Amino acid sequence: MIQNDRLVIAPEVADALRDRRPVVALESTLISHGLPYPQNVEVATASEQAIRGSGAVPATVAMRDGRLLVGLAAGDLEALATAPGGSVRKVSRHSLAEGAAAGGWSATTVSATMIAAHAAGIRVFATGGIGGVHRGAFDGGSPSLDVSADLDELARTPVAVVCAGPKAILDVPRTLEYLETRGVPVVALGIDEMPFFWARRSGVPAPLSVPDVTGAANIVRAQAALGLAAGIVFCNPVPEADALPDALVREAVARALKDAADAGIHGPATTPWLLARVAEITGGESVKANISLIVNNARVGGLLAVELARG
Numbered sequence: 001m002i003q004n005d006r007l008v009i010a011p012e013v014a015d016a017l018r019d020r021r022p023v024v025a026l027e028s029t030l031i032s033h034g035l036p037y038p039q040n041v042e043v044a045t046a047s048e049q050a051i052r053g054s055g056a057v058p059a060t061v062a063m064r065d066g067r068l069l070v071g072l073a074a075g076d077l078e079a080l081a082t083a084p085g086g087s088v089r090k091v092s093r094h095s096l097a098e099g100a101a102a103g104g105w106s107a108t109t110v111s112a113t114m115i116a117a118h119a120a121g122i123r124v125f126a127t128g129g130i131g132g133v134h135r136g137a138f139d140g141g142s143p144s145l146d147v148s149a150d151l152d153e154l155a156r157t158p159v160a161v162v163c164a165g166p167k168a169i170l171d172v173p174r175t176l177e178y179l180e181t182r183g184v185p186v187v188a189l190g191i192d193e194m195p196f197f198w199a200r201r202s203g204v205p206a207p208l209s210v211p212d213v214t215g216a217a218n219i220v221r222a223q224a225a226l227g228l229a230a231g232i233v234f235c236n237p238v239p240e241a242d243a244l245p246d247a248l249v250r251e252a253v254a255r256a257l258k259d260a261a262d263a264g265i266h267g268p269a270t271t272p273w274l275l276a277r278v279a280e281i282t283g284g285e286s287v288k289a290n291i292s293l294i295v296n297n298a299r300v301g302g303l304l305a306v307e308l309a310r311g
Contacts, residue, residue, distance in 0.1 A: 002068065002119045006100070009120050010071025013059045017121050022056035022305030025070070025117035025125040025159075026298065031060075031080045032088040032107035033272070034128075035291075041081035043291050045074075047126070047298035054302025056124075056309075061116045063091060063099050063106035068116045080105060092149045111153035114161070114231065123220065123308055124160045126301030128294045129197050130233060132166035132175030134270065135257060146270070147178065154231040155182035160220050160308075162189075162301040164293040165235040168197035168249050169256065169274045172204050179233065180207065186233045187219060189300065195237040198278075198289040199249040206235065213300065217307040236300050242292035244285055252281040 009017070016023050026047055031040045048058035059071040062080060069076070080088060089106040091099040093115060099106035108116060110130055117125050131148025148170075154161065165188075166175045172194055179186055188194060188206035196202035210216050216234050223232060237243070256277040260266075265273045278286045 002115075006067055007116070007119055008067050008069050010059065010069070010073070013057060013071035013120070013122075016057040020309060022302065022309040023059050023122045023124070024051045024056050024298065024301040024305050025113055025120075025122045026051075026058060026060040027110060027113040027125075027127050028060055028062040028072070028080055028107040029090055029109050030128065030294065031077060032083060032105070033090055035287075037081050039291075041077050043294055044077050044081070046295045050295050050299040051126070051302040051305075054299050054306060056302035056305040058298070059117070059120070059122060061108045061113045063096070063108060063112075065103050066100040068108075068119070070116055070120045070122070080107065093153060094149060110150040110161070111157075114153050114157045114159045117159050118157050122159070124162065124301050124305040126162045126298045128290060128297065129164050129167040130154075130161065131271070132170040132172070133178055135169070135171045146267070151175070151178050151182060151184070154179065154184045154233060156229065157231055158224065158229050160216070160232045160234060160304060162234045162236055162297045162304060164197050164238055164297060165195040165202070165233075166197070167271070167275070168199070168202070168253055169271065169278070172196075172202055176204070176207060183228070183230050184233060185219065185223065185230075186235065187216060189213070189216060189234055189236045191235075191237050195235050196246060196249055197293070198238060198244045198282075198286050199246045200237040200240060200243045201246055203246070213303045213307050216304055220304075220308060234300075234304070236293075236297050238289050238293040239296050242289050244282065244289050248282065249286075252278045252286065255281055
């Protein structure tokens, strides 16, 4: 349990939670580590507006001076977006205490945002894509057993996560196997396949699927009623107008993975390096798709929170 003095809930968010109105959490690594300024603050603001447009209250999460902030003011978003490079820590479950002890700003990843959201009583969290099992992690093709902390957090923290699935640079089938083993439902929204992050279809059958947010809300309610203390991953495909062709994504990812291996990239640097390389290969089209899916996931997260608030 997080001590009261370590969790600061913004007044608007606190009022909404007290009145049982819908709230959606958002992470902050997108702002500090995901996109350049001013694109980062524009996307963060657009995500919050999309949630409001769905009828819910946004709660962007970050850490400052050892306290988890649930709901950031516009000035906070700007401060994170314009902070000098390297001055904002990126914190996950394993590094939350380090970030708190160090002081200053820390941006929350998927796992850290889930921790804060659950502590505040927020049931829905919207993000771009979750981490997962890196390609080669279990077959000797990687120099390390690289599995994202997101997956174990999903197994232990009961928050519904709306995303575009695991990032396409990851091993999607093995990520699904890992989540199944850890008891985490993975549900595709309005599609029978797993989304492929920048593309709508991966060719990998979805373990479960529902047609809309009403079906998604029914699963969240049933999970809670059964006392199952795990999160749920809702995979929402990128809007069709901004999606990249499946074949282009496969080709770009394959090239980026080869380039990373040739350059000796591994460990925590792998994901940001690969995402940047895919952006280069696609002439920036992957970035456009990424922005579109982030904002769309926020919108759908808002719709899900509204549905859940109905009881």
